[in-house]
Amino acid sequence: MGRGAPGCRGMRFTPTRRQISRVNRCNCMEALLNEWLWKDEYWLPPGIRWQDVTLSEDEGRFPLPRDLVYTLPLALAFIAVRYVFERVIAVPLSRHLGVKDRIRIRAASVPKLETFYKQNSRQPSQTEVVSLGKQCGLSQRQIHTWFRHRRNQDRPSNTKKFCEASWRFVFYLASFTAGLASLINTPWFWDQTECWRGFPNQPVSKPHFWYYVLELGFYLSLLLCVSVDVKRKDFKEQVIHHIATISLIGFSYCANYVRVGTLVMLVHDSSDFLLESAKLFHYAGWTRLCDSLFVIFAAVFLVTRLVVFPGKVIHTTLVVSLDFFEPFFGYYFFNVLLLVLQVLHVFWAYLILRMVYKFMFMGKVERDERSDEESEVEDEDEDPEEEGDECSWEQRKGAINSKLASLANNCVLNNLANQRNLNSRLPKAR
Known part of the structure; x- marks a missing residue:
């Protein structure tokens, strides 16, 4: 093979203008990122540069x-x-545990009402009701x-909600178990001062790397599915929580706040799997076990x-870290994200404490304050007399029976209260 033949080791390569232009554009983009995004003062404490961060x-x-x-x-x-x-797995398990779905009467096919429902509002005003009645010839x-x-x-x-809760329960339980196993022997698990010793020259082990990547991937999947998942009463807070969590995990990894980040994820996973387990038994109608798990949660x-x-x-990110470096942009940004999470924690704690207050001092819990309930007011009340021939008597009886079942499971902790006797109220409901 000659010297100039393809594949020869001594071949001399002359780049084309297009290739040179492409390389120049890549270099310009890299220089722009280094100049604006990866500035030393954004990510590193004062006096430290990226060149100083070296690990063998x-x-x-x-x-x-x-x-x-x-x-x-x-x-x-x-x-x-x-x-x-x-x-x-989840659907067969729901049937095995006795999860039952309510029998709901399907709305009659009325194209004008269907168009209004999808394009305008799900709850029309009185003026709109009058207008729609004239258009459709209905009262x-x-x-x-x-x-x-x-x-x-x-x-x-209930089956759909059970499936969602079971998926989150499996992940949170596996994540908490694996995270605790990887952190139990680390020095910063017991002494949070170790989170900053040697910062930012802190190596990341493979277990903690995968702990980070899997958690970030999971919360990203939740954010991508938020539009198709069950919409709950704290929907906006959940979206803010997912965005703040993704930003927190991503930024803390890039800035090598991995030690603190692992503690944040472990703290969250420690209670999340308990809530999801309580939801599972709530949907299955195992009220006594659900209440016990919710008390623990x-x-x-x-x-x-x-x-x-x-x-x-x-405390360690806001106060203790100042013993090791001076404040910089990453310090403020990281702590702001943590404080956003703490505000959400206070909001959810308020819902829990309000429910406990109603139970302890009022003897009742009017609504389930947990985040597994939908954001809208329940519309399950049906009037059999106004349906005419739209449904059979069996469907009506099934709807009434589902209402009676919901009365028995309407509140949390009802099995722990001796002040309420639902059995005495069911005949009145009938």
Whole structure:
């Protein structure tokens, strides 16, 4: 083979103008990122530059932003695994545990009302009801009935909510167990001062790397599925929580706040799987076990989110860290995200404490304050007399029976209260 033949080691390569232009553009983009995004003062304490952050190969790996590229395919993989899990495992499990879906009457096919429902409002005003009645030739009562049935028709079934809760329960339990096993022997688990010793030259072990990447991928999958999941009363707070969590995990990894980040994730996972387990048995109608798990969850939540998280985690990032470096942009940004999470913790703790207050001092809990309830007011009340021939007597009886069952499961902790006797109220409801 001659010297100038393809594949020769001594071949001399002359780049084309297009290749040179492409390389120049890449260099310009890299220079722009280094100049604006990866500025030393944004990510590192004063007096430290990226060139100073060096780790030998035997010490471990230093977290790099490009590692987060794995999170997007992981999020898509989580969505695919969840799809299979819910249909192969969660649905049969729900039937085995006795999860029952309410029998809901389907709204009659009225194209004008359907168009208004989808494009305008799910709850029309009185003026709109009158206008729709004239257009469709229906009475106001029939219009109200149609919209009530249509709203109930869109409500997620208990099986769907059970499947979602079971998927989150499996992940949170596995994540908490693996996270605790990887952190129990680390020095910063017991002494939070160690989170900053040697910062930012702190190696990241493989277990903590995968702990980070999997958690970030999971929360990204939750954010991608938020539009199709069950919409709850704290929907906006959940979206803010997911965005703040993703930003917190991503930024803390790039800035090598991994030690603190692992503690944040562990604190959250410690109570999340308890809440999801309580939801599972709530949907299955195992009220006594559900109430017991919820009591445990409430205690763990209040201790970890209102005591441990601000007293240990936020204190070490906000106060203790100043013993090791001066404040910089990353310090403020990281602590702002932590404080946003703490505000959400206070909001959810308020819902829990309000429910406990009603139970302890009023002897009742009017509504379930947990986040597994939908954001809208229940529209399950049906009037059999106004349905005519739309449904059979069996469907009506099933709807009434489902209402009676919901009365028995309407509040949390009802099995722990001796002040209420639902059995004496059921005949009145009938």
